[in-house]
Amino acid sequence: xxxxxxxxxxxxxxxxxxxxxxxxxxxxxxxxxxxxxxxxxxxxxxxxxxxxxxxxxxxxxxxxxxxxxxxxxxxxxxxxxxxxxxxxxxxxxxxxxxxxxxxxxxxxxxxxxxxxxxxxxxxxxxxxxxxxxxxxxxxxxxxxxxxxxxxxxxxxxxxxxxxxxxxxxxxxxxxxxxxxxxxxxxxxxxxxxxxxxxxxxxxxxxxxxxxxxxxxxxxxxxxxxxxxxxxxxxxxxxxxxxxxxxxxxxxxxxxxxxxxxxxxxxxxxxxxxxxxxxxxxxxxxxxxxxxxxxxxxxxxxxxxxxxxxxxxxxxxxxxxxxxxxxxxxxxxxxxxxxxxxxxxxxxxxxxxxxxxxxxxxxxxxxxxxxxxxxxxxxxxxxxxxxxxxxxxxxxxxxxxxxxxxxxxxxxxxxxxxxxxxxxxxxxxxxxxxxxxxxxxxxxxxxxxxxxxxxxxxxxxx
Amino acid sequence: xxxxxxxxxxxxxxxxxxxxxxxxxxxxxxxxxxxxxxxxxxxxxxxxxxxxxxxxxxxxxxxxxxxxxxxxxxxxxxxxxxxxxxxxxxxxxxxxxxxxxxxxxxxxxxxxxxxxxxxxxxxxxxxxxxxxxxxxxxxxxxxxxxxxxxxxxxxxxxxxxxxxxxxxxxxxxxxxxxxxxxxxxxxxxxxxxxxxxxxxxxxxxxxxxxxxxxxxxxxxxxxxxxxxxxxxxxxxxxxxxxxxxxxxxxxxxxxxxxxxxxxxxxxxxxxxxxxxxxxxxxxxxxxxxxxxxxxxxxxxxxxxxxxxxxxxxxxxxxxxxxxxxxxxxxxxxxxxxxxxxxxxxxxxxxxxxxxxxxxxxxx
Ligand code: HDD
Ligand code: HEM
Ligand code: HEM
Numbered sequence: 035x036x037x038x039x040x041x042x043x044x045x046x047x048x049x050x051x052x053x054x055x056x057x058x059x060x061x062x063x064x065x066x067x068x069x070x071x072x073x074x075x076x077x078x079x080x081x082x083x084x085x086x087x088x089x090x091x092x093x094x095x096x097x098x099x100x101x102x103x104x105x106x107x108x109x110x111x112x113x114x115x116x117x118x119x120x121x122x123x124x125x126x127x128x129x130x131x132x133x134x135x136x137x138x139x140x141x142x143x144x145x146x147x148x149x150x151x152x153x154x155x156x157x158x159x160x161x162x163x164x165x166x167x168x169x170x171x172x173x174x175x176x177x178x179x180x181x182x183x184x185x186x187x188x189x190x191x192x193x194x195x196x197x198x199x200x201x202x203x204x205x206x207x208x209x210x211x212x213x214x215x216x217x218x219x220x221x222x223x224x225x226x227x228x229x230x231x232x233x234x235x236x237x238x239x240x241x242x243x244x245x246x247x248x249x250x251x252x253x254x255x256x257x258x259x260x261x262x263x264x265x266x267x268x269x270x271x272x273x274x275x276x277x278x279x280x281x282x283x284x285x286x287x288x289x290x291x292x293x294x295x296x297x298x299x300x301x302x303x304x305x306x307x308x309x310x311x312x313x314x315x316x317x318x319x320x321x322x323x324x325x326x327x328x329x330x331x332x333x334x335x336x337x338x339x340x341x342x343x344x345x346x347x348x349x350x351x352x353x354x355x356x357x358x359x360x361x362x363x364x365x366x367x368x369x370x371x372x373x374x375x376x377x378x379x380x381x382x383x384x385x386x387x388x389x390x391x392x393x394x395x396x397x398x399x400x401x402x403x404x405x406x407x408x409x410x411x412x413x414x415x416x417x418x419x420x421x422x423x424x425x426x427x428x429x430x431x432x433x434x435x436x437x438x439x440x441x442x443x444x445x446x447x448x449x450x451x452x453x454x455x456x457x458x459x460x461x462x463x464x465x466x467x468x469x470x471x472x473x474x475x476x477x478x479x480x481x482x483x484x485x486x487x488x489x490x491x492x493x494x495x
Numbered sequence: 496x497x498x499x500x501x502x503x504x505x506x507x508x509x510x511x512x513x514x515x516x517x518x519x520x521x522x523x524x525x526x527x528x529x530x531x532x533x534x535x536x537x538x539x540x541x542x543x544x545x546x547x548x549x550x551x552x553x554x555x556x557x558x559x560x561x562x563x564x565x566x567x568x569x570x571x572x573x574x575x576x577x578x579x580x581x582x583x584x585x586x587x588x589x590x591x592x593x594x595x596x597x598x599x600x601x602x603x604x605x606x607x608x609x610x611x612x613x614x615x616x617x618x619x620x621x622x623x624x625x626x627x628x629x630x631x632x633x634x635x636x637x638x639x640x641x642x643x644x645x646x647x648x649x650x651x652x653x654x655x656x657x658x659x660x661x662x663x664x665x666x667x668x669x670x671x672x673x674x675x676x677x678x679x680x681x682x683x684x685x686x687x688x689x690x691x692x693x694x695x696x697x698x699x700x701x702x703x704x705x706x707x708x709x710x711x712x713x714x715x716x717x718x719x720x721x722x723x724x725x726x727x728x729x730x731x732x733x734x735x736x737x738x739x740x741x742x743x744x745x746x747x748x749x750x751x752x753x754x755x756x757x758x759x760x761x762x763x764x765x766x767x768x769x770x771x772x773x774x775x776x777x778x779x780x781x782x783x784x785x786x787x788x789x790x791x792x793x794x795x796x797x798x799x800x801x802x803x804x805x806x807x808x809x810x811x812x813x814x815x816x817x818x819x820x821x822x823x824x825x826x827x828x829x830x831x832x833x834x835x836x837x838x839x840x841x842x843x844x845x846x847x848x849x850x851x852x853x854x855x856x857x858x
Pocket of ligand 3: 056057059060062063064099100102103104105106107108109110111114140141143144173176177180181222552555556559
C-alpha cells in the first residue's frame with residue numbers, strides 16, 4: 035500500500051526543516067522576555083506610558099510565538115524517536131541527560147510566562163516584574179541544555195562503549211560539559227539576543243520608514259536594537275574564537291568550512307567558490323595565507339585537508355560546498371550586522387540620536403531577516419559539517435535512522451502543516467498589529483459578548 | 496528498591512500528572528468541539544478559554560518530561576515504541592502542533608469566521624491526540640512492541656482491541672476530568688447555569704468511562720493477558736480506590752459540593768495510571784523487557800534522580816503558585832482582551848496615559 039522509500043534522505047530533510055523552523059522562534063523566547071523586562075522597568079521607574087504599552091503588547095505577542103515555539107519543540111522531541119530510534123536507543127543514555135535538565139527549564143519558563151502574561155493587572159507591579167525574571171533565566175538555562183546535547187553530538191564524551199556496543203560508565207557532568215559545550219553555548223546565546231533584537235527592531239524600523247516616528251515607535255526600536263547592536267560586534271569576537279576551537283577539535287569540519295582538500299600551510303581564505311566532484315576548487319576569491327593566519331596566528335599554520343580522511347568518514351565534496359556557502363553567508367551577514375551596529379553606536383555616541391538618513395532605517399529593516407539567515411547558516415555549518423556522523427566518530431547518520439519507509443509521507447504532511455501554521459502565525463500577528471494601530475480590542479471566542487461577566491468582573495464578589 | 500525502579504516510579508508519576516493536568520486540557524477541547532454553533536457555544540467556550548489559557552503550556556511540559564525521562568533512562572523502550580508506533584505518534588505530534596497553535600491563535604483574532612477555523616483545529620486535535628496516545632498505551636500493554644531494534648506491525652500495533660479501548664478511554668477520561676474541572680470553575684466564577692451544563696457532562700462522561708472500563712476488562716482478558724492478570728490481583732486495590740473516588744466525585748457533583756469534586760476526580764484518574772504501572776510491573780514492554788534490563792547505566796539514572804529532586808524542590812512550588820494565583824483570580828481571564836483602556840493610548844501613543852487602572856470594572 036505504501037511506497038517503500040528509503041527513509042534516510044527524508045528523515046534528514048524533516049529534521050532539518052523542523053529544526054530550522056523551531057530555531058526562528060527560539061531567539062524570541064530567549065531574548066524577548068529580557069527586552070520586555072527592560073521596557074517594564076523603564077515604565078515603572080520613569081512612569082513611562084509608552085514603555086508600559088510596549089511591554090504589554092510585546093508580552094501578548096510573545097504569548098503567541100511562545101506557543102508556536104512550544105509545539106514545534108514538542109515535534110522535535112517526538113522526532114528524535116520517530117526519525118532516529120536507533121540513535122536514541124543506543125545513545126539516549128548519554129545524549130538524553132542534557133534534555134532532562136532542559137525539561138526543568140521548560141517548566142519554569144512555561145509557568146512564569148503564564149504568570150507574567152496573565153498577571154499584568156492583577157499582580158502588584160513589583161511582583162509582576164519579578165515574575166518575569168525566571169523566564170529570562172530559564173531561557174538561558176534551556177538554551178545551554180539543548181546546546182549541550184548538540185555539542186555532545188559534535189564532541190561526544192563522558193561514556194564508554196562495551197564490547198556489545200552498549201553505552202556504559204556514563205559520567206553525566208562530562209556528557210554535559212563536553213569540549214564543544216562552552217563555545218557553542220556562548221555563540222548561540224549571543225545569537226539569540228542578536229537575532230531577537232534585530233528581528234523586533236526591524237518591525238519598528240519599518241514602521242518608522244512608513245512615517246510612524248512618534249516616541250512609542252522610537253522606543254520600540256531602540257530597546258531591541260541597542261541590545262542587538264551590543265551583541266553583533268561581540269559575536270564577531272566569539273565567532274572567531276569558535277572557529278579556532280573547531281580548527282582544533284574537528285579538523286574535518288574545518289576543512290569543509292575552508293574548502294581545503296589537501297593538507298598544507300599558507301592556506302588562503304576562499305570566499306565563494308566550490309569543489310567539483312573530483313575535489314577541484316573552482317571560482318571564488320582567494321586571499322593568500324589568511325585561513326592559516328586566522329587559525330593559528332601564523333601563515334605557517336597547517337590545515338588538514340578533506341582528503342586526509344577516508345571519503346566515507348568525512349563530508350562529501352557536495353556537502354563541503356554547502357558548509358562553505360553557509361559559512362560565507364554567516365560571516366558576510368555577521369560582518370554587515372556588526373558594521374550596522376557600529377554605525378548606530380558612533381552616531382548615538384556623538385549625537386544622542388539615530389542616524390538621520392532613511393538608509394539606516396532601511397538597513398535596520400533588512401537586518402531582521404538577515405540575522406535569521408545568519409543563524410540558520412550557522413546551524414547548517416554545524417550540522418552538515420558533522421556528516422556523515424550523527425555522533426561524531428561513533429555512529430553514522432545512516433545507522434541511526436528509522437526503518438519506517440513512510441517517512442516521506444510524514445515529511446510532506448509536516449511541510450504542509452508547518453507552512454499552514456507559519457502562514458497563520460503571520461496572519462495573526464499582522465491582525466494584532468493592525469488592531470492596535472486602530473485602537474481596537476479583541477473579543478472572546480465566537481462573537482462579541484459584552485454581557486458576559488468575565489472573570490475579571492468577579493473580583494468584588 | 497533499585498535506582499531503576501525509582502526512576503520507573505518517577506516515570507509513572509509523570510505520566511499520571513500528564514494524564515490529569517494535560518488530560519483536563521484536552522478534555523476542555525473535547526467540550527469545545529461539542530459546544531455547538533457560534534451563538535450557542537459562546538459561553539461554555541469562553542469559560543473553557545479562561546480555564547485552560549494560563550495553565551495549558553505548563554501542563555503540556557509533563558509530556559516533555561515523560562518523553563525525556565523515558566529516552567534517557569529507558570532508551571531502548573523509547574526507541575522500540577517510536578519505531579513500531581510510528582504512525583499514531585506522528586499523528587499525535589502534529590495534532591499537538593495544531594492544537595496549541597489553534598488555541599493560541601483563536602484567542603487573539605477578532606473575527607468569528609477566523610475563530611471558527613482556529614477553534615476547530617484546536618478542538619478536533621484535542622480529541623485526536625489523546626486517542627492516539629491511548630492507542631499507543633494499548634499497543635504497549637498488549638505486548639505488540641518488540642524489542643531489539645525491529646519494528647512491530649505498523650498498523651496492527653495500534654489498530655486492535657486494546658488500542659481502541661485505550662484510545663476511547665483516554666478521550667473519555669479527559670472529557671470527564673475537564674467537565675469536573677470546568678463545573679467547579681464555573682461555580683467559583685458564579686456562573687450558575689454553566690455549573691449545571693458541565694455537571695451533566697461530567698456525569699455522562701463518567702458513565703461512558705465506566706462502560707469502557709468494563710469493555711476493556713473483557714478485551715484485555717484475551718489481548719493483554721499480563722496486564723489483565725495483575726489488574727485483578729496486585730493492582731486491584733488501586734482499581735478499587737479509583738472506582739471509589741469516581742463514585743464520590745459523582746455524589747459530590749450531584750450534591751453541588753463542587754469544591755472537592757475535582758480532587759476526587761484527580762484521584763480517580765491518577766490511581767488508574769498507577770494501577771496500570773503496578774499491573775505491568777516489572778515490565779517496561781510486557782513481556783519482553785523489564786525495568787532492570789531496559790535501564791540506563793547508573794550514572795545516567797543518578798542524573799535523572801537528581802533532576803527529579805530539583806524538580807520537586809523548584810517546579811512543584813512554582814506550579815503550585817501558578818495554580819493558586821489562577822484559582823484566586825489573580826491571573827487575568829484573557830490577556831488579549833484587556834485592551835479597552837489601552838485603546839485610548841493606542842490612537843495617540845505619545846500622549847499615553849497610565850493604563851493600569853482597568854481591572855475589575857468591566858463585568
Ligand atoms: C546570528 C547569528 C550568527 C552570527 C552573526 C555568527 N554566527 Fe557563527 N553560528 C551561529 C550563529 C551566528 C549559530 C548559532 O547558528 C551556530 C550554530 C551552532 C552554534 O553553536 O552556533 C554557529 C556556528 C558557528 C561555527 C561552527 C561551530 C561548530 O560547529 O561547533 C563557527 C566556526 C562559527 N559559527 C563562526 C562564526 C564567525 C567567525 C562569525 C563571525 C562573523 C560568526 N560565526 C557569526
Ligand atoms: C540542539 C540542537 C540540535 C540538535 C540536538 C540537532 C540534532 C540533529 C540530528 C539528530 C540530526 C540528524 C542526524 C544528522 O544528519 O547528523 C540533525 C540534522 C540536521 N540538523 Fe540539527 N540539531 C540541532 C539544531 C539544529 C538547528 C537549529 C538547525 C537549523 C537549521 C539544524 C539543522 C540541521 C540540518 C540541516 C540537518 C541535516 C544534515 C544532513 O543530513 O546533511 N540543526 N540535527
Ligand atoms: C538550537 C537549539 C535550541 C534552542 C536554543 C532551543 C530553545 C528553546 C526555547 C527557548 C524554547 C521555549 C519556547 C520558545 O520560546 O519558543 C523551546 C521550546 C521547546 N524546545 Fe527548543 N530549542 C532548541 C532546539 C530544540 C531541540 C533539538 C528540541 C528537541 C528535543 C527542542 C525541544 C523543545 C521543546 C519540547 C519545547 C517546548 C517546551 C515547552 O512546552 O515550553 N528544542 N526551545
